[in-house]
Amino acid sequence: MGTVTSGPRTVERWRRYLAEYSVEMLRLADADQLEQVGDDQRAAGWLGAEGADEHRLTAVEERLGAPRSRPASADSSAPPTAG
Numbered sequence: 001m002g003t004v005t006s007g008p009r010t011v012e013r014w015r016r017y018l019a020e021y022s023v024e025m026l027r028l029a030d031a032d033q034l035e036q037v038g039d040d041q042r043a044a045g046w047l048g049a050e051g052a053d054e055h056r057l058t059a060v061e062e063r064l065g066a067p068r069s070r071p072a073s074a075d076s077s078a079p080p081t082a083g
Contacts, residue, residue, distance in 0.1 A: 022047040 008014040023045050026037070034042070041047055052060070061068055 018048055019046065 008017045025047060026034075026042065026045060029037070037047065057068070
């Protein structure tokens with residue numbers, strides 16, 4: 001079995017990874033794949049989306065019956081934490 005390397009472990013590194021990934025995916029995408037990417041995303045060089053706001057997070061948590069077990073930050077580019 002090969003060695004498993006850990007991914008980005010901080011918010012800053014995670015954001016940098018996602019930004020680099022987006023640029024690379026846009027560079028390598030063929031015409032069919034680019035049809036699925038919005039003009040704003042292409043112009044920004046970013047395939048991600050904004051994180052959910054507090055209202056949306058609360059609504060989902062209530063619907064699922066799951067209390068918040070993470071910081072109040074709603075950053076979609078935040079990496080998962082090792083527990």
